[in-house]
Amino acid sequence: MLEASGITVRYGRQVALDDASLTIEPGVVTGLAGPSGCGKSTLARVLALMLRPRSGTLTVDGDPVLRWRQRAPRELRTRVALIYQQPRLAVDPRLTLADVIREPLTANGRPDDGRVAELAGEAGLTGDLLTRRPHEVSDGQLQRACVARALTLEPRYLICDEMTTMLDASTQAHLVRLVNAYRERTGAGVLAISHDTILLNRWADKTVDLFDPADQKQP
Amino acid sequence: MRIATWTLAVLALAVLVLPPIVQLDQSLVDLRSAGQPPSFAHPFGTDEVGRDVLLRSVYGLRVSFLVGLVAALVSMVIGGAIGLAAGSLGGLPDRLLMRVVDGFNALPHLLFGIFIVALFAPSAAAVVVSVGVTHWTTAARIVRSEVLSLRTRPFVEAAVSGGAGRMRVVRRHLLPHLLPHLVLATVLMVPHAIWHETALSFLGLGLPPHLASLGNMINDGQRSLLTGDWWSSLVPGLFILAPTLAISVLAQRWRDRSSPRWRSELEL
Numbered sequence: 001m002l003e004a005s006g007i008t009v010r011y012g013r014q015v016a017l018d019d020a021s022l023t024i025e026p027g028v029v030t031g032l033a034g035p036s037g038c039g040k041s042t043l044a045r046v047l048a049l050m051l052r053p054r055s056g057t058l059t060v061d062g063d064p065v066l067r068w069r070q071r072a073p074r075e076l077r078t079r080v081a082l083i084y085q086q087p088r089l090a091v092d093p094r095l096t097l098a099d100v101i102r103e104p105l106t107a108n109g110r111p112d113d114g115r116v117a118e119l120a121g122e123a124g125l126t127g128d129l130l131t132r133r134p135h136e137v138s139d140g141q142l143q144r145a146c147v148a149r150a151l152t153l154e155p156r157y158l159i160c161d162e163m164t165t166m167l168d169a170s171t172q173a174h175l176v177r178l179v180n181a182y183r184e185r186t187g188a189g190v191l192a193i194s195h196d197t198i199l200l201n202r203w204a205d206k207t208v209d210l211f212d213p214a215d216q217k218q219p
Numbered sequence: 220m221r222i223a224t225w226t227l228a229v230l231a232l233a234v235l236v237l238p239p240i241v242q243l244d245q246s247l248v249d250l251r252s253a254g255q256p257p258s259f260a261h262p263f264g265t266d267e268v269g270r271d272v273l274l275r276s277v278y279g280l281r282v283s284f285l286v287g288l289v290a291a292l293v294s295m296v297i298g299g300a301i302g303l304a305a306g307s308l309g310g311l312p313d314r315l316l317m318r319v320v321d322g323f324n325a326l327p328h329l330l331f332g333i334f335i336v337a338l339f340a341p342s343a344a345a346v347v348v349s350v351g352v353t354h355w356t357t358a359a360r361i362v363r364s365e366v367l368s369l370r371t372r373p374f375v376e377a378a379v380s381g382g383a384g385r386m387r388v389v390r391r392h393l394l395p396h397l398l399p400h401l402v403l404a405t406v407l408m409v410p411h412a413i414w415h416e417t418a419l420s421f422l423g424l425g426l427p428p429h430l431a432s433l434g435n436m437i438n439d440g441q442r443s444l445l446t447g448d449w450w451s452s453l454v455p456g457l458f459i460l461a462p463t464l465a466i467s468v469l470a471q472r473w474r475d476r477s478s479p480r481w482r483s484e485l486e487l
Contacts (some may be wrong), residue, residue, distance in 0.1 A: 050376045069376075070385050078382045090373040092392055104381030146377075153381065 001025055002047060002080065002157045002189060007056035009042050016042045017053070022208060024157055024189040029180070031204030032193045038210050040193045041085070044161040047191065048082035061156065078108070081155035085162035087142035091134050097145040098130035104152045119148040122181075124174055140171035147175055151182055158182070159191045164199065176203055223468040230462050234281045241274060254448050264450040266436070267443050272451055276458045278431035283459070284409075286343050286350075286416045291408035293351030298358025299401055305359065306366025307389055317363070320356045328353040332415060336424045346425050350412045358404050365397055406470040410463035417459050433459050 002024040009017040017039035024030050024047070034040050045051035046058065052068040059065065060079050065072065084090035091100050101116045120130055123144040134142055143163065150158060158179060164172040180203075183190050192204050200207050249269035257264045263273040305316040332349040339345035369375055375392050383391070419425035420434025428435055433455040440452030 045376070048376075048380055050380060070379055070388070074382045074384070077380055080380070082377070082380055084373045084377070086373070090377050092374045092378075094395055103378060103383070107378065107381050107383040107387055149377070149381065 001059075001061065002191075003057075003059045004043070004047060005057050007043065007046055007053045007058070009039070009046065009051065009053045017046070019056070020210060021056075022047070022191075024159075024191050026156065026189045027183065027187040028206070029183065029190040029192055029204045031200035031207035032191055032210060033195060033197060033200055033207055034210035035195060040195075040210060041161050043210070044082060044159050044191070044193055047157075047159055048080050049077045050082065074108070078104070078153045079156045080159065081150035081153070081157070082159045082161060083143075083146055083150045083163045085165055087139055087146045088134065090146050091142060093134050096131050096133055097125060097137065097141070100134075100145045101130075101148045101152060104149060108153065115152065119151055120145075122151075122178060123148040140167050143167060143171070143175065147178060151178075154186055155188060157189045157191070159193070161193045162195075163192075165194070165196075172199075220468065220472055223465040223472075226461050227465040227469065230280060230458075230465075231284075233277050234284060237274070237277045238281060254443065254446065254451075256448075257450055263454040264448070266439060266451045267448070272436070272454050275431040275436060276433065276455050279433040279436055279455060280458050280462065282343065282426065282430070282432055283413045283416055284462070286346050287409045287413035290347045290350035290354070290412040290416070291405045293347055294354040294408060294412075295358045295401055295405045297351060298355035298360075299362050299397070301355065302359035302362025303366060303389065303393065303397070306363040307370065307385060307393065309370075313363075316359075320359050323353070323356050326353075329415070329418065332419065333422065333424060336419055341423075341425060341427050343426060346416050346419055349419065350415045354408060354411065354415075357408070358401065361400055361404050362397055365400055366393055369393055369396055403470060403474055406466065406473070410466045413459065413463050 004023075005021045007017055007020045007022075008015070020039065020043055022030075022032065022043065032040055032043070042051065046053050046056075049058075049065055049068050049072045057064060060076055063076060065076065067073070069077075095103070098116055098120070101119055102111065102113070105111050105115060116130075120127075125141065125144050125148065129137060129141055137145075147163070160179065163179075164175055167175070176199075179190060182188060192200060194200055197207075247270070249265075252261070252265050252269035253267055255261055255265040255269075261271050261273070263271075263276065266272055266275070301316055301320070305313040332353045335352055336345045336349040339348070369392070370388075375388060378388055378392055416425060417432070417434035417437070420432040421438045422434075423438065425434055426432040436455035437452050440448070440455065443451040
């Protein structure tokens with residue numbers, strides 16, 4: 001389980017997240033709802049080990065997280081993958097889509113072009129798109145590459161932070177299908193963050209509201 | 220803009236083409252031609268020992284360009300490395316390195332440069348070391364602020380999340396984005412380094428006195444001013460002023476074009 005308990009994050013004097021708790025179980029899609037600005041993305045960054053909280057604890061499959069970002073052990077931080085809301089900001093503008101998907105593999109010293117091609121195919125990216133740079137493709141195509149990148153290392157937990165916002169309906173459906181197929185195959189836990197309750201009702205097995213005190217009592 | 224381009228082009232051409240065609244014997248004096256005003260034979264006159272002011276100015280400018288460029292590169296390498304280390308490591312190393320930067324900034328850099336250059340025999344290398352060691356703080360600040368901005372971008376976070384180590388993030392995601400800023404800062408540093416090279420030579424601490432250097436020439440020309448030989452100081456002075464202004468104008472134009480945000484802020 002990916003378990004966050006009593007997480008508090010402050011940006012200067014501004015409290016972004018106050019005593020939030022959340023549990024993501026393997027094989028389950030947990031929805032996280034809440035209005036804009038309530039700290040959903042902040043919590044996502046904490047869960048992905050990218051932001052050290054002011055207080056609170058985080059455990060990944062029982063292993064407590066004591067260090068964050070690059071200081072966290074590589075094995076621990078690659079167990080959780082984060083898919084960002086805005087794909088344009090989430091990819092290096094200099095890289096081609098193939099390089100974007102390949103990045104985690106080469107960073108871990110095991111480049112595998114076959115795996116890149118396989119994931120690109122699953123994400124619906126054709127060969128000609130893989131040689132293009134981010135400014136040469138649409139938001140939807142870029143987000144497909146981001147999802148493929150997130151799946152390359154087969155993480156135990158996948159955090160989808162408003163993954164389908166701003167995308168057309170068919171791309172939304174394709175990406176949700178892709179994540180669901182991955183979950184069913186690997187038993188990974190998924191956190192679907194959205195303020196779209198219709199999407200969460202259809203996608204998530206259970207939904208937690210970040211503003212609901214009842215949800216926060218039982219992580 | 221056009222004037223700056225042409226000025227720089229003509230001077231660069233002169234520096235590249237003239238020395239191979241017309242060899243300058245640095246130690247040759249011709250007292251029969253001493254103190255001649257501008258003429259057809261000597262377009263910018265001769266100095267107090269009969270040396271052609273135009274030819275020596277071109278040779279001096281060549282030295283200034285070379286020393287300025289190398290000194291700017293040295294300062295960028297030192298500053299870039301320190302800024303990169305401070306920005307990417309963060310925490311205590313960042314605070315310590317930035318206090319070192321503050322310490323260097325608190326020193327009057329010309330005086331500190333004089334102190335450094337005085338430790339060595341007069342040479343171009345001593346000037347390079349002096350300018351490089353006293354001017355890296357600007358690059359360090361630029362690079363650090365860019366790294367602090369870059370490291371919180373989602374694409375860098377995604378790389379870290381995907382297992383990229385510190386060196387890989389620096390090499391693959393930070394340096395390529397920093398390079399345009401560093402190149403621009405280096406170009407903007409060149410005129411400043413030229414001013415320092417000429418100032419140190421003027422004070423007798425730069426290049427050896429017999430070598431053609433713009434600073435040496437102005438120093439020598441001071442004495443000639445008393446006898447009315449205005450050209451022997453004015454011409455090397457213009458040879459300093461023209462390229463440094465041209466490089467500054469072109470580099471600032473380049474910065475404005477590559478970063479429209481800066482331009483709009485400046486216009487506000």
